[in-house]
Amino acid sequence: MKKIIPAVKGTRDFYPEQMAVRTWLYETVRKVSEAFGYQEWEAPILESLELYAAKSGEELVTKQSYVFADRGGNQITLRPELTPSLARMIAQKQNQLVFPVRWWSFGPFWRYEQTQKGRSREFFQWNIDLLGADSPEADAELVAIAAGFFKAVGLRPAQALIYVNDRRLMDAEFEALGVAPDRRMDVAGLVDRRDKMEADAWQAYALELGLSARQLDGLGALLDDRSRWQKSAELRRLFACLEALGVKEYVEYDPSIMRGLLYYTGTVFEAFDVAGSVRRSILGGGRYDNLLADVGGEPLPAVGFAMGDAVIGIVLEELGLLPADLQVGPAEVLVTVFSPDLQLESLRLAADLRQAGLKVSCYPEPAKLSKQFKYADRTGVAVTLVVGPDEAAEGRVAVKELASGTQELVARAEVAAAVKRLLESRVP
RNA sequence: GUGCCUGUAGCUCAAUGGCAGAGCACUUGACUGUGGAUCAAGAUGUUGCGGGUUCGAGCCCCGUCAGGCACCCCA
Numbered sequence: 001m002k003k004i005i006p007a008v009k010g011t012r013d014f015y016p017e018q019m020a021v022r023t024w025l026y027e028t029v030r031k032v033s034e035a036f037g038y039q040e041w042e043a044p045i046l047e048s049l050e051l052y053a054a055k056s057g058e059e060l061v062t063k064q065s066y067v068f069a070d071r072g073g074n075q076i077t078l079r080p081e082l083t084p085s086l087a088r089m090i091a092q093k094q095n096q097l098v099f100p101v102r103w104w105s106f107g108p109f110w111r112y113e114q115t116q117k118g119r120s121r122e123f124f125q126w127n128i129d130l131l132g133a134d135s136p137e138a139d140a141e142l143v144a145i146a147a148g149f150f151k152a153v154g155l156r157p158a159q160a161l162i163y164v165n166d167r168r169l170m171d172a173e174f175e176a177l178g179v180a181p182d183r184r185m186d187v188a189g190l191v192d193r194r195d196k197m198e199a200d201a202w203q204a205y206a207l208e209l210g211l212s213a214r215q216l217d218g219l220g221a222l223l224d225d226r227s228r229w230q231k232s233a234e235l236r237r238l239f240a241c242l243e244a245l246g247v248k249e250y251v252e253y254d255p256s257i258m259r260g261l262l263y264y265t266g267t268v269f270e271a272f273d274v275a276g277s278v279r280r281s282i283l284g285g286g287r288y289d290n291l292l293a294d295v296g297g298e299p300l301p302a303v304g305f306a307m308g309d310a311v312i313g314i315v316l317e318e319l320g321l322l323p324a325d326l327q328v329g330p331a332e333v334l335v336t337v338f339s340p341d342l343q344l345e346s347l348r349l350a351a352d353l354r355q356a357g358l359k360v361s362c363y364p365e366p367a368k369l370s371k372q373f374k375y376a377d378r379t380g381v382a383v384t385l386v387v388g389p390d391e392a393a394e395g396r397v398a399v400k401e402l403a404s405g406t407q408e409l410v411a412r413a414e415v416a417a418a419v420k421r422l423l424e425s426r427v428p
Numbered sequence: 429g430u431g432c433c434u435g436u437a438g439c440u441c442a443a444u445g446g447c448a449g450a451g452c453a454c455u456u457g458a459c460u461g462u463g464g465a466u467c468a469a470g471a472u473g474u475u476g477c478g479g480g481u482u483c484g485a486g487c488c489c490c491g492u493c494a495g496g497c498a499c500c501c502c503a
Contacts, residue, residue: 006494064502081503109503114429116497125503259503270503284503306503338461369462377463388461402463 010112010121020326022124025309026106029126032149033104036141038128041103043085049075051084051295064111078110082127082306083263083288084295090131091297099132099300118280118311126283129304131292136234139267139287140241142303146271146283147247149307154321155273160282162271163254167264167286169232170255177218183210187219188258194223195256222255229253238267263288267303273315282315283307331361333419334376338388339366345387349397349415356416358423377402382426383419401426 007013014022030040049067066078079085082105090101105127112121128145130138143162150160170191174184186209194202206216222228229235235253242248251269259268268286272279285305292300316322335350337343343366350362361381363372369386376384386398397415400407401422410418 009495083503111502113501114499115495116499119502123503281503308503336462368460370459371463373463375463381463384462386462390461398462400462405463407462 008121010115012120012122017326021313021322022309024323024326025124025313028152029104029106029149029307032145032152033126033128035148036102036145038102038104038145041089041105042107043079043082043089043105045079045108046076047079047085049077051088052077052080064113066110066112080109080111082107082109082125083129083291083304086127086129086131086304087291087295087297087302090300091292091295094292094297094300100138101131102129103131104128118278118308118314120310124309126307126309127304128306129302131300131302133303134289134301136237136267137241138301139234139303140238140245142285142305143238143242143251143269144245144247146269146285146305146307147242147245147250150250150271151247153312153316155315155319157249158274159276159319160250160271160273160315162251162269163257164229164235164238164251164267164269165253165255165257166229166232166235166267167258168266169229169235170258172231173222173228177215177222179211179215187211191219191223191256192258225255226253228255234266259284259286263291263294265289269305273319276315276318278311278314278318280311282311330379331359331381332423333358333360333383333385334372334379334381335360335362335385335387336369336372336376337363337366338369338386342366342387342389342392345392349385349387349412353416353419356420358416358419373402383422385415385419 012018033040049065052065065080068076070076086103090097106124108122109125110122113119115121128142130142143164146162150156170188171184174187179187190202190206190209190211193205197205203216206219207213211219229239239248239251239253242251257268257270259270264286266287266289268284270284271282273282283305285303287301287303289301290299291302292298333350333353335346335353337346346362350360353360363375373384382402384400384402386400388398391397391409394409395412396409397412398407399410399415399418399422403426408418
């Protein structure tokens with residue numbers, strides 16, 4: 001007990017309280033996903049390094065991935081994201097699947113990065129994707145799912161918003177500004193960083209990247225123009241769809257949303273909490289129409305997003321939106337053990353009650369009743385049973401409801417029914 | 429990889445360079461067959477680790493490790 005080997009940095013221990021939150025999040029994600037007709041799926045946790053090499057981004061692959069050689073000498077990666085696995089699995093069965101495919105998943109991912117608020121090295125992520133539809137309507141569906149999730153957890157538009165942009169629009173704007181195609185990734189990075197840097201530093205950085213003063217002015221005007229989306233036919237349709245879907249108030253056009261991943265080709269979006277302490281995105285995604293072809297499949301349009309559990313967990317906690325009744329009691333009933341000679345009788349009683357469908361734990365050894373009752377109280381048990389010498393002789397059981405403190409003697413055969421009555425009459 | 433902050437009892441935290449403490453939790457009893465509330469008693473420490481300064485270090489200095497936060501980067 002003196003020396004406890006510490007948990008691996010960046011991992012989180014899920015004690016029952018935290019596990020209850022994670023399970024609740026998972027169930028909420030499931031409900032929202034299924035409400036839109038999506039099917040749950042899962043990919044391997046181990047993947048080949050080369051799966052990510054093509055399109056996941058230099059930083060993610062070379063610096064943030066957990067990579068090791070297996071005994072066969074293959075370079076194996078603990079998956080840092082899901083989309084490449086999705087592309088692979090779709091490509092493998094491309095001729096058998098019925099499109100559009102709507103899939104969702106919730107599982108663990110690993111990235112070796114500096115731990116800080118909202119960022120751990122092991123995290124859980126909701127992924128949801130629609131493949132085989134190339135329309136603003138499909139994009140709108142994914143944005144609406146994100147908004148639907150916010151509604152489901154009680155986040156209001158004043159608390160969390162989804163910011164949308166379109167890389168095609170930005171590409172056209174960059175073209176109009178005369179930014180060479182091979183410089184656009186840099187400029188995209190510049191755009192992405194505008195809110196994070198001081199204005200002076202940002203401008204200096206822009207000039208450093210080789211932008212002319214005229215281009216810088218144009219870029220500034222572009223980023224300040226919140227109605228520029230109307231120049232994009234796709235975004236006009238997208239916003240019309242969002243209104244029809246009843247989630248318009250959750251969505252805003254934001255020209256500074258670019259997203260880092262290389263494979264996005266069209267609509268991109270990212271959600272942030274509006275006022276909270278976390279400046280990281282709650283979720284993010286977009287359209288990636290080239291990825292299937294890039295991993296060796298037939299070209300296939302796709303759109304999707306991902307949401308990590310850490311940031312949303314902090315946001316919901318800070319806003320008091322985590323359900324208060326998540327604590328799962330260990331059992332409804334505790335059977336006490338009066339004495340060594342009555343231990344087997346207690347075990348028989350517990351077994352009978354379980355047979356009747358109750359959640360029952362039995363104290364593991366004879367102990368003072370005060371200790372056993374205290375244990376029942378501290379662990380949240382609703383009903384405690386005592387089989388002492390008197391009860392055993394009469395073929396009865398003492399049934400005590402802890403909340404009210406009332407106790408009655410019940411015939412052995414009637415205990416299950418009596419306990420069930422108590423549990424039903426209990427005020428939650 | 430860079431910077432800032434923090435490491436003291438199981439937990440949360442005190443302690444001018446001068447006897448290491450409190451609250452909560454825990455154990456026992458008041459209560460020999462019954463939880464919560466109350467009261468009483470009790471147990472609990474290599475002050476993260478290693479050096480240095482000092483008559484004397486939890487406190488000051490150096491190093492180191494761990495954690496948190498912010499950069500970097502980023503779903």
